[in-house]
Amino acid sequence: MNVMIVSGSNRQDSNSGKLSQVIMELAIAQNLGTLDLVDLENVELPIWDHTAWQADGRCAQAFAPYAERIRQAEAYIFVVPEWNGAKPAVLANFCQYCSSSIMGHKPVLIVAVSTGVSGGYAIADMRSTFYKNTAVVYTPNHVIVRFVDTFLTQWRNEQPADENVAVVRERLEQALYSLELYARHLKPVRENLSAQLQKYPFGM
Numbered sequence: 001m002n003v004m005i006v007s008g009s010n011r012q013d014s015n016s017g018k019l020s021q022v023i024m025e026l027a028i029a030q031n032l033g034t035l036d037l038v039d040l041e042n043v044e045l046p047i048w049d050h051t052a053w054q055a056d057g058r059c060a061q062a063f064a065p066y067a068e069r070i071r072q073a074e075a076y077i078f079v080v081p082e083w084n085g086a087k088p089a090v091l092a093n094f095c096q097y098c099s100s101s102i103m104g105h106k107p108v109l110i111v112a113v114s115t116g117v118s119g120g121y122a123i124a125d126m127r128s129t130f131y132k133n134t135a136v137v138y139t140p141n142h143v144i145v146r147f148v149d150t151f152l153t154q155w156r157n158e159q160p161a162d163e164n165v166a167v168v169r170e171r172l173e174q175a176l177y178s179l180e181l182y183a184r185h186l187k188p189v190r191e192n193l194s195a196q197l198q199k200y201p202f203g204m
């Protein structure tokens with residue numbers, strides 16, 4: 001299976017980027033398949049507008065290489081830092097580019113990141129938007145990595161000093177396991193619904 005990980009921070013050496021690397025390691029250990037990392041630290045896209053819908057438009061041209069990679073993936077992991085009680089603007093812009101023609105009826109696991117006690121707003125932001133015109137299927141079991149600095153320093157330990165680290169690591173492992181199941185079992189669903197999706201590419 002081909003899985004795309006989108007790291008949603010455009011900061012240098014972001015915790016989202018570091019956590020994405022951890023998720024990749026866990027996914028490799030679980031034989032999830034081929035992993036494709038899109039780190040928004042290195043992605044420069046114009047602010048999305050109608051030119052995304054014109055074949056030779058400025059936005060369509062800029063996004064074309066990413067669109068092809070997104071099309072190839074069968075499942076997605078969005079690593080979403082909570083910024084100002086929401087997802088970062090760079091990720092909001094990236095999400096605007098995504099469409100049902102390349103993502104429809106594929107599963108998405110959301111992993112929120114916070115250096116503190118928060119992180120729920122990043123989840124709420126993703127869950128309340130994005131799916132309408134992409135027709136993605138969010139898995140029920142998102143993960144919130146709170147106190148991410150502690151997690152990043154202790155996650156490899158057999159028995160981490162902070163017991164929450166082991167709990168969150170296991171939550172991540174379970175979420176990856178279920179993402180793979182969703183991806184596999186949604187394949188026939190996608191095949192069945194492709195004509196419908198072509199007729200109604202936008203949700204209500």
Ligand SMILES: Cc1cc2nc3c(=O)[nH]c(=O)nc-3n(C[C@H](O)[C@H](O)[C@H](O)COP(=O)(O)O)c2cc1C
Binds near residue numbers: 009010013017113118
């Ligand atoms: C611009 C900005 C806004 C932030 N706002 C929040 C917030 O609303 N809630 C929160 O829990 N953490 C907030 N943080 C801290 C992030 O949780 C922290 O930076 C974390 O490492 C994830 O961001 P990163 O992937 O860019 O490192 C903010 C950080 C930045 C840089």
